[in-house]
Amino acid sequence: MYRIILSLLLVMVFMAPQAVMAAASNELANVRWSVHKDAIEGTSKLRLVIDTTGPVTVKGSLNAKTSPNLTIDVKGATVGSIDSSVALKGEIAEKVSFVKKSASSSQIIVDLPRMIEESDYRVFTLPSDIANNKSFRIVIDINKPVPKASYNFTAGLKDKMIVIDPGHGGSDSGAIGPGQTQEKTITLAIGQQVQSLLERAGAKVVMTRQTDVDVYGPNASGAEELGARTKIATNNKADVFVSIHIDAFSNPSVGGITTYYYQKSGYDAMLAQNIQDHLASSGIMQDRGIKVAGFYVIKRSEMPAVLTELGFISNPDEEKLLNTPKFQQQMAQGIVQGLESFFAQAARKGGGS
Numbered sequence: 406m407y408r409i410i411l412s413l414l415l416v417m418v419f420m421a422p423q424a425v426m427a428a429a430s431n432e433l434a435n436v437r438w439s440v441h442k443d444a445i446e447g448t449s450k451l452r453l454v455i456d457t458t459g460p461v462t463v464k465g466s467l468n469a470k471t472s473p474n475l476t477i478d479v480k481g482a483t484v485g486s487i488d489s490s491v492a493l494k495g496e497i498a499e500k501v502s503f504v505k506k507s508a509s510s511s512q513i514i515v516d517l518p519r520m521i522e523e524s525d526y527r528v529f530t531l532p533s534d535i536a537n538n539k540s541f542r543i544v545i546d547i548n549k550p551v552p553k554a555s556y557n558f559t560a561g562l563k564d565k566m567i568v569i570d571p572g573h574g575g576s577d578s579g580a581i582g583p584g585q586t587q588e589k590t591i592t593l594a595i596g597q598q599v600q601s602l603l604e605r606a607g608a609k610v611v612m613t614r615q616t617d618v619d620v621y622g623p624n625a626s627g628a629e630e631l632g633a634r635t636k637i638a639t640n641n642k643a644d645v646f647v648s649i650h651i652d653a654f655s656n657p658s659v660g661g662i663t664t665y666y667y668q669k670s671g672y673d674a675m676l677a678q679n680i681q682d683h684l685a686s687s688g689i690m691q692d693r694g695i696k697v698a699g700f701y702v703i704k705r706s707e708m709p710a711v712l713t714e715l716g717f718i719s720n721p722d723e724e725k726l727l728n729t730p731k732f733q734q735q736m737a738q739g740i741v742q743g744l745e746s747f748f749a750q751a752a753r754k755g756g757g758s
Contacts, residue, residue, distance in 0.1 A: 431459035432485025433503055433511060434540065438493060449549040451497040455513065456540045457482045463543055465528035469668045469697045473520040477513040477528050477545065484511050497549045513543070520668045521550050556672060556709075558644070558751035562744060563607030568638040570648040570702060571596035571612065572712075575619030577630070580653035582724035588651040589617065591727045595715065596649050598737035606741070611641045631701040638706050645676060645747070646710035647740060648702045651727060653719040660720040661691030665698040665712040672709040672751055679750065680711055680743030687735055690716050690723065713740065 435456040442449045461481035468474050475498075483505050490502040499516040506512055525548040533541045571592040573579030579588025593614070600610045613620050613634045621633035638646040652663065662684050666677035677695040685692035693714075703710040715736050716723040726732045 431457055431461060431482035431509070433479070433482055433487045433513075433543075434458050434485055436487055436491055436501065436503075438491075438501075440494065440497065449497065451493070451545075451547045451549070453498075453501060453515070453545040453547075455487070455543040455545075457543060458485070458540065460532075460541050461530065461543065463528050463530060465526060465545070467521065467523065467526075469520050473517040473668055475515040475517060475521075475526055475545070475547065477515075477543070478506075479511045479513060479543065481509060482511060483508055497547050513545070515545065515547065517547075519550065519670065521547070525550060556670070556751070558672075558748055558754075560749045560752040561607075562603060562741075562748065565608045565644045565744075565748065566611070566641055567603055567608050567744065568611045568613065568641060568643040568646045569596045569599050569603075570634050570638075570646065571614055572648055572650040574614050574617055576623065577619065580651060580718045582653075582718040582727075583657065583721050584724050584728075586718060586724050586728055588653075588718055591651050591715075591718070591733070592649045593617065595733050595736050595740075598734060599647070599649070599740050602737055602741045603744070606745070608744075611637060611643070613637050628701070632705070634702050635706045638708060638710075643706075643708050645744065646702070646706045646708055647680070647744070648700075648710070648712040649740075650712060650714050651716060651718045652714035654717055655719070657719055657721060660717045660723045661693040662716060663693040663714045664695045665700060665703060665714070666695060666710070667699060667704040668697065669704070669706075670709055671754070672747075673703070673711070675750060675754075676709045676743075676747050677711045679747040680713060680740055683743040683746065684713065684715065684736060684739035686739065689726065689732070689735070 433455055438453045440449055440451050461479050463477050463479055465475055465477045468476055484503045487503055490500055492500055495518060499518055502514045504512040527546045529544050531542040531544060533539060573589035581587055600612055603610045619625055619630060621629045664677045664681035666673040668674060681695050700712050703712050716727055718724050
């Protein structure tokens with residue numbers, strides 16, 4: 406009996422490493438792709454198929470920290486003999502790359518020309534089909550996004566149509582500081598100063614609100630209220646959209662200025678960086694940089710757009726600053742100077758999407 410048990414243990418010891426090796430031996434083996442155009446709807450879809458030597462699990466996510474991409478995490482297979490990257494045509498995706506993460510995991514990174522919606526892609530797997538000589542497959546479908554508007558910006562603020570959106574208002578106070586300062590009050594005060602400075606420079610300015618009101622109307626849903634703000638920008642054919650907000654956090658020591666963007670075009674990050682640079686140039690508050698976010702008003706606006714967070718109302722020191730006319734004027738000047746430098750840089754780019 407003991408000999409049988411010992412024999413079984415020895416078999417398990419020798420088999421265990423082999424089982425691990427077998428589990429880790431799956432590889433990404435081959436990639437192929439094609440673009441299919443629907444004859445009825447006229448829409449196009451890119452299909453990427455990656456063969457693997459065994460079963461895997463996959464999960465996709467959209468990223469835009471540096472440039473837009475679709476990242477697929479693959480568990481159960483490492484990078485094998487497959488090319489490290491494959492160039493694509495560029496209209497739907499520019500390149501697909503394969504990155505080894507461990508002995509049993511990898512990433513597939515699809516570079517995109519611009520950000521897409523979650524509904525614009527699908528990632529799934531197909532089992533092996535021995536009868537038809539097909540291996541286990543990872544399938545990535547990406548829809549061609551609706552063409553975005555083209556831009557041909559000129560330098561200067563004169564005659565530019567700029568929509569300024571003072572965040573919150575009316576029934577929505579926004580964040581409230583420890584001294585009971587309401588975000589909606591500060592955003593309106595700074596927004597009005599931005600308007601004044603821009604109009605002096607010859608720009609055409611539309612405010613989403615001029616007073617303490619709900620933009621859509623009383624009892625509106627969140628989507629209706631935010632949608633009304635982007636609709637104002639669309640209806641006025643704005644060149645850019647700037648939404649002004651004040652941040653808040655549970656830790657009262659956190660502070661600083663941040664500018665958010667959503668990469669819809671080649672200009673959103675550029676607009677954010679120019680405005681952030683000028684807002685933070687005073688050195689009064691921490692420069693928290695620019696960040697990608699899916700906030701409704703910057704994601705759904707058709708033109709380049711940013712959402713600025715001009716300090717933390719939850720920080721007692723910054724709340725006091727936010728209430729001073731001098732600081733409000735500095736923030737307004739920072740936004741206007743950022744817009745001016747943006748149009749100069751965009752003009753040098755020479756147009757495009």
